[in-house]
Amino acid sequence: MRIVVVVIGALLVAVLATLYATEHPGYVLIARPPWSIEMSLTVFLLLFVAGAVLLFLALYLLVRLLRIPRDVSRWRDRRSARQARQSLTQGLVRLAEGNWAESEAQFLASMRHAEVPLLSYLGAACANQGHGNIEKRDEYLAGAHRAAPQHHLAIGMTQANLQYIAHQSEQALATLTELRNVAPRHKQVLKLLAQLYLELRDWTNLADLAPELRKQGVMTPKEIDALELRAHRELLVLTLPSGSLEVLKKAWNAVPKQLRRHPALIAIYARQLISQNEMGCAEALLRPAIEQEWDEALVELYGHVRTDxxxxxxxxxxxxxxxxxxxxxxxxxxxxxxxxxxxxxxxxxxxxxxxxxxxxxxxxxxxxxxxxxxxxxxxxxxxxxxxxxxxxxxxxxxxxxxxxxxxxxxxxxx
Structure with a gap:
């Protein structure tokens, strides 16, 4: 409908212009001795418009000819970027399917033309992890660091997870320790770090990490309580030679106040005191704990205390x-x-x-x-x-x- 209105309007303007030109033809005189040109105003305007159009077309064609190398280069870049995206997509699909060799080939193809080949490097590293080529995996991770150093955290988390999956606990711990210096509050760094401490039975560092886990909400409060309780329990049950009372008291003082009322930890500490022949300390620990909260394990342990x-x-x-x-x-x-x-x-x-x-x-x-x-x-x-x-x-x-x-x-x- 809009086109019809425009066409009708254009025809109406043309008719009016024609009628006006017929009644008032006017003329244009262009004189330059020894020549002169005389024509009606209407013809002059038509020739002027036609000339302007021809000049514009000539200039446009000239500019397009000059821009052909740039346009071809842009077209090739767009085609390469499209092929890189397609290769990256295919690589991710093959990676999800577990087709490690073809996945790596697709990621390599996408690296050649990708503007930021970070995902291609990380995908190739995962593919090599899948078929057990750890050395080549590390080469791709190093390439990711070189290609996109600004994404150090993302590359480091991928590296730590791959090392953890490959049971390279010590290497994963080193990677996560470095990442924690960069991002001390990052939840996934803290969570994986806690899992590694648990796997390595590093109870001291796990106990020190528990408050930060709780502060950042990395896990549920129940899970953090269980981790913290286990860490301090393991620290208290460490075999101590005779006369190591100071070491034992230091471990007990490191237990948070809210956990010092936990019957399981009190029982462990009391057993250690009894084994160290610190009967008075054991009795002073067990008696108020039992009177405050009845616990059969503590009651039975009280019978093993031999005071003066x-x-x-x-x-x-x-x-x-x-x-x-x-x-x-x-x-x-x-x-x-x-x-x-x-x-x-x-x-x-x-x-x-x-x-x-x-x-x-x-x-x-x-x-x-x-x-x-x-x-x-x-x-x-x-x-x-x-x-x-x-x-x-x-x-x-x-x-x-x-x-x-x-x-x-x-x-x-x-």
Whole structure:
């Protein structure tokens, strides 16, 4: 519709111009002795327009002829860039398919004409990783660094991931350490670094990294808590020679305050204190922890502490009978403390009560040793035998899932 209106308008203007030129023809005189040219104004205007058009066409053709080399070069560049994109796409497709050789060939083809061949180098590195050519993989990664040094982080993360997949843990750790200096808050750098520390069992660095993981939200709080707890647990259970109390205390002081209330870590630290014969420190650690939050593992461990004031220790444990009258672990601890206080009959009562509550198998050994010392050898032998039978049954029981892995299903004493 718009074209029709334009055509009609153009015809109308032409008709009006023609009518005006017919009524007022006018004339143009161009004189230059000895010649002169005279013509109507209408003819002059037509010739002027025709000449201008011809001049414009001549100039346009001349410019186009002069630009032919540049236009050909641009056309070739566009064709090369299009072919490079197609080769890159095909390389990524072959890489996803696991066709390593053809993928590398496509990436090589795309490198020749790509403006920034970063993706081609990284893709070729991944392809060589796929068919196990580690040396050539590293050559492509070095080429990526040369081609696009401004993308150091992207290249470094690719390199670290490939090294991690290839089980080159030490090399991956070196790469990630360098990247962390460049981008200390990068989430993927921190996450992969935590995985490497865990794989290398580098508990000290993993414990130091945990606060940054939490601050940057790299993992869920539950996952970070589990990592931090495991790191400090492993640091505390390290085998220490006798007299290494300062090393042990340093490891405990490095534990965050919120984790020092965790029963599992308290139990590990207490066992280490007992093994170092620091009974007073162990008792001072366990007693308030038990009174603050009841934990059967800590209660049982309290029975292994041998302080210089055994009567006070037994009195403290007996004070827990009020809120926990039927706790078998508490009965076992009371029996052990009573034995330590040489209160044999009281110890016997506590141990028998423990067994009646289907307590741990260790109660049979403690009661058997007590009966043997009291001269009741037949009953002692029966306790030992029953304890061995139950222990054998526990060994034959299937494992069941636990929050900390797979552990044998515990069986109560009968």
């Amino acid at each position: 004031t055994p009567a006070e220790q037994l009195e403290t444990a007996e004070s827990w009978l009020g809120p926990h009258p039927d706790d078998p672990k508490l009965m076992l601890t009371l029996g052990r403390l009573a034995i330590y206080n040489r209160l044999d009959q009281k110890a016997r009562g506590y141990l028998e009560r423990c067994l009646s509550l289907r307590g741990p198998v260790e109660a049979y050994r403690e009661l058997g040793a007590l009966l043997e010392r009291l001269g009741e050898k037949d009953r002692a032998l029966a306790c030992y035998r029953r304890g061995l039978e139950l222990y054998g049954e526990e060994l034959r029981l299937p494992v069941v899932p636990s929050g900390a892995g797979f552990v044998p299903r515990q069986r109560a004493v009968r």
